[in-house]
Amino acid sequence: MSILLVVGLGNPGREYAKTRHNAGFAVLDALAARHALAWRRSARFSAGVARWDRPTGAPCLLAKPATFMNESGRALRALADFHHVPPDRIIVVYDDLTIGLGRVKVSVRGSAGGHNGVASVIEHLGGGFLRYRIGIGPKHPAEMDLKDFVLGKFTPGEQTIFNHHLTTYADGLGLLIDRGPAQAMNQLNRRTDDHDPDQTQLPRDLHPR
Numbered sequence: 001m002s003i004l005l006v007v008g009l010g011n012p013g014r015e016y017a018k019t020r021h022n023a024g025f026a027v028l029d030a031l032a033a034r035h036a037l038a039w040r041r042s043a044r045f046s047a048g049v050a051r052w053d054r055p056t057g058a059p060c061l062l063a064k065p066a067t068f069m070n071e072s073g074r075a076l077r078a079l080a081d082f083h084h085v086p087p088d089r090i091i092v093v094y095d096d097l098t099i100g101l102g103r104v105k106v107s108v109r110g111s112a113g114g115h116n117g118v119a120s121v122i123e124h125l126g127g128g129f130l131r132y133r134i135g136i137g138p139k140h141p142a143e144m145d146l147k148d149f150v151l152g153k154f155t156p157g158e159q160t161i162f163n164h165h166l167t168t169y170a171d172g173l174g175l176l177i178d179r180g181p182a183q184a185m186n187q188l189n190r191r192t193d194d195h196d197p198d199q200t201q202l203p204r205d206l207h208p209r
Contacts, residue, residue: 004060004177005085006031007076009094009117011151012066018159021069021150023095023134024117026162028062030170037062045082046075060177061085069117073124080125087128091176092121097150099135101158102165104172106184107131130181132173 008024016022032039037050046067052060061083065075080090094117099105108130112119121129139149154162176184 003058003083003085004089004091005063005076005079005083006060006091006093006173006177007063007065007072007079007121009069009072009092009115009121010064011069016151018153019151020136020154021095023136023162024093025064026166027093027132027134027169027173028064030166031173032062034170039064041066045078047079049079057178070120072117073120073122076121077124087125088130090125090129091132091173092118092129093132093134093173094118095136095150096133097137097139097146099133100137101135102161103135103190104169105131105133105135105189106172106176106181107133108181108185130176132176134169 006028008026008028010016010022010025011019018026031037032050032052035052037052039048039050041047042049045063046065048064048066050062052062054060061079063075063079065072067075076090076092079085080087094115096105096113096115098113109127110131112122118131136150139146153159172184172188175187
């Protein structure tokens, strides 16, 4: 079985830490901490990389691109090419405004849904990768600019909710890695009234970086 590649999307730099747009980084950090994995900066791949030699199953590489969000696909493609990882063995973890805070969804296909990081992945890699979508919605106040919202930090109350669910996010990602998308979707996805970006196109500037 080929290696697994799990990529969290976010923006590098201290000023973007704890922003809604960096939810993908936060979830990978939680998973790496759980298994005592060490991050190493790789200039070759423009990413932070941690190797997880699992007791069972294929080895797993966790990666956090050091590019800005809208260039995430460049780092992912370099990693995938070097390690010969096909798209169906790649999981992309990212924030999703159309899913409520505290929830997560797994998808096996779809459009970028207005997310520039996902658009970059599609541009450089094509489709076929798995999506682990972390809810950061809904946007409030409603009149707030979308760019300001996704690049803004969680409010103290939202941060408490997000931190409370970090264990659940890591558990779900572990389930997806170990058992595959069918079982993960069965256990993690629930019907809601949220708009699903797999069917709904959002403005291109929803996720500006």
